[in-house]
Amino acid sequence: MNFAARLDEAIASSGSLLCVGLDPDIADLPDAAAAERWCAATLEATLEFACAVKPNVAFFEQYGAAGWAVLERLRALVPANRLLIVDAKCSDVGHTAQAYARALFDGLGADAVTVNPLLGEDSVRPFLDRFGRGALLLTRTSNSGAADLLEQPLGDGTPLFEHIAALAMQWDPGGSAGLVVGATAPDAVAAVRRRAPLLPMLLPGVGAQGGALEEATAAGLDARGAGLMVSISRAIALAPEGPAAAARAFRRRLDAIRVATLQTPAS
């Protein structure tokens, strides 16, 4: 089964578009052992309500080798009907990208990896060519800096981020490629969905970063009302009502958007 089909299954079995982000905060969690307990507790509280889990390696590397060891043990906490997305935003030339693919797919057991496409096809190919795994290409990120490069228009007027979406469609060997598009810009989500109607999308930026959940999700769903993960980190992990209640509520909101979108004829 290719990655896109595996995402379909994870969404169906969880009834959820939610991806729980794991970003342990070193200010609150002083060592790797505390970070690991926090990850385990967050997963235990939220996995029922999520199709995927997304640790961001930056937060684990803060703890050094002990943090990387926590990443290695996460796989065992994620059941087979949920996806483990390793958010590493890898980018390097082909020979080195192969080493990243081994480290993240084989070493950490990632089902998909986020990849920065700035270096072009040979830098992405080692992630795309692992049948069953996914390569989620940064397309239009959720931050203010997206204006500096990603929103720059190319010679024909196409913004760079739409060019990336088109390249991802070309490069995809079939069910491996996906796109990361920040929920802070629902118009960009819609533009990317038009360019890449069939590719899975990961939407970060909801919650702490202020993304508009409803609009971005509606814009990102594919024609089947699927093909989408909405990633939420701090707004679940640090929710005053607790992560389980927050994850349950986000699942419900996301499902309501999915139902409403499918009932609205496309304009």
Added chain:
Amino acid sequence: MNFAARLDEAIASSGSLLCVGLDPDIADLPDAAAAERWCAATLEATLEFACAVKPNVAFFEQYGAAGWAVLERLRALVPANRLLIVDAKCSDVGHTAQAYARALFDGLGADAVTVNPLLGEDSVRPFLDRFGRGALLLTRTSNSGAADLLEQPLGDGTPLFEHIAALAMQWDPGGSAGLVVGATAPDAVAAVRRRAPLLPMLLPGVGAQGGALEEATAAGLDARGAGLMVSISRAIALAPEGPAAAARAFRRRLDAIRVATLQTPAS
């Protein structure tokens, strides 16, 4: 002292523009202990002839947590008058980029880090704002995939990689920013040097990747005949004549280019 001044000192004290790349090959070095012995032996043989050392984290992450622990111990092997460049090609939104900066500057003791600028200013800022440390922005890489995004012309005809060089000049708080430009495209090196006359440059792609050492180095030197590191990995580490002899020979070739460039009046 800012990073640019520290690079000047490292070049002066070593008499060398050479940066030795450390890319342990898991096919030859089956475990982290073997990789660590290889790193130590390579450094012992070559540090005399180099201003800097550049481990690429991808190759260490292949060994999992044990590989990260090797990275943590490299700092102790690099003397204060040589630079430790951690090649991680980081990219993430500002909040997360802060975590990478802590992991690489504080955790690994990096003097400079390679950074992928696709996500714009806030993703680069945490690396730029560490006085004394360097942020080397990927500008025009050495691989074929550079054509896909980096060489794309923007609306005014400027290739994206020259836009990156111009942004780096704007963003630099003073002596922190540098640029990574592949030696495989000497014309691009020259174009970047025109856009950013004062920024330090790191040139990978010589040797195994086929970059033209003489032309790229001559194009990358600043007006003082400095401000440049030429990074060589496999062509030193795997040289039939041994890494010490290879590093000595590369230092001599680089120095000859420097002398010749300073003697040639600018056209």
